[in-house]
Amino acid sequence: MPFTADLPPVSHPRTQGRHGRGGPLHGAPATRSCAPLGQAEAEVLRIVADARTPVFVTEFAGGRRRYSYWRPLDSRTGRGGCYVALPTAACDALHAAGRITLGEAITDPTRTTYRVRAAREASASARAERRWARAA
Numbered sequence: 001m002p003f004t005a006d007l008p009p010v011s012h013p014r015t016q017g018r019h020g021r022g023g024p025l026h027g028a029p030a031t032r033s034c035a036p037l038g039q040a041e042a043e044v045l046r047i048v049a050d051a052r053t054p055v056f057v058t059e060f061a062g063g064r065r066r067y068s069y070w071r072p073l074d075s076r077t078g079r080g081g082c083y084v085a086l087p088t089a090a091c092d093a094l095h096a097a098g099r100i101t102l103g104e105a106i107t108d109p110t111r112t113t114y115r116v117r118a119a120r121e122a123s124a125s126a127r128a129e130r131r132w133a134r135a136a
Helices: 018-022 039-049 088-096 124-135
Strands: 055-060 065-071 082-086 100-107 111-118
Touching (some): 039 100, 039 111, 065 088, 082 088
Antiparallel strands (some): 055 065, 055 111
16 A cells, blocks of 8 residues: 555545535545555556446455456457456555445355445535525
């Protein structure tokens, strides 16, 4: 884990109060780390943010986690058509920084699987709906 992950998240007055008055958004921490991403973290975040590539994390009974996605077959190169594992340390660092979130759990007797998504800011329409609800 990079040494910047141990630093407390930077708080800025413009970002305070987002996500429903400072609370988490879909399981993300209330504040995000503003630390720069390394090459591995940036690549993982690029893959997770692509809506065409569903990424999952499987947590086994012993506590081991494996982040992975399905790479489709590329007809030009003939490569793909297999599961690809993502670097666990980079994914854990992104999750700890609040840049990726986990969806609902699907539990088997030996493992639990979650959908991994990129954390998003509240959209303008969601903010407008909350504003109108408070005004009413």
